[in-house]
Amino acid sequence: MCDQAAAAPWDSDSAHRRTRLEFRQLQPERAIPFCQRAFAQNPDLRRLSFQLGRAYDRQGANQDAYRAYKVAADLGSAAAKVNIGILYRQGRRFEKNDTKARAWFREAAEMGLAEGMFCYATALDNGLGGPVDGPAARSWYERAAQRGTAKARDVLVRLDIDGPGTGARCD
Structure with a gap:
């Protein structure tokens, strides 16, 4: 369900090509619980950590988003690296750099x-x-x-x- 609730259209790791969501379409109240559960059960799947990060990011929880993106980036997610870069560029409730x-x-x-x-x-x-x-x-x-x-x-x-x-x- 995390894949269906939070997959990005440009993430090459996405498992569900047909159910990718633009950022503005993402519903964090739905995606966060699904992605938390999925990532807890599969902590080595970078796409799940990235998608959890997207859900937190959409909610405006930038520190939580950063932590989830960082786990995904450390596991080799290029998509997570893009989104960390965006967090730094925007500086919304986050260090602008x-x-x-x-x-x-x-x-x-x-x-x-x-x-x-x-x-x-x-x-x-x-x-x-x-x-x-x-x-x-x-x-x-x-x-x-x-x-x-x-x-x-x-x-x-x-x-x-x-x-x-x-x-x-x-x-």
């Missing part, structure tokens, strides 16, 4: 997750947590686009028109 956000996005990108590639490209494109690097940003946007990320294709069009600093965001 753009340098750490960029580093987490880079780890996810280097693991081959398209969403991680997009997020890392936005950091490079906009100077989040380090200098702007237009050529590297373009390269990561292209990789994300090749893996089917439509928003990366959209940004590539804007890069051709406006150059680096598109203002694209990873949320």
Whole structure:
């Protein structure tokens, strides 16, 4: 039930491809109990810890979300690394740290997750947590686009028109 209640559309670890939920669709009051139980029974399944983190994140319990994401990241979840980066970038009831956000996005990108590639490209494109690097940003946007990320294709069009600093965001 945790998979059905909290799976992300872009998580390559997701077991239920048909029941993935956008973040705004997630109902934490339903997902948290399912995911707590599932993770307690299967503590080595990174997808369950990631999904528990998403449910906490949607509820606004950012410290709990971070802890669950960190367990998943330590188990090798690229999706959890993206979401830790987002927590650091946003700084909602959490330490805002753009340098750490960029580093987490880079780890996810280097693991081959398209969403991680997009997020890392936005950091490079906009100077989040380090200098702007237009050529590297373009390269990561292209990789994300090749893996089917439509928003990366959209940004590539804007890069051709406006150059680096598109203002694209990873949320």
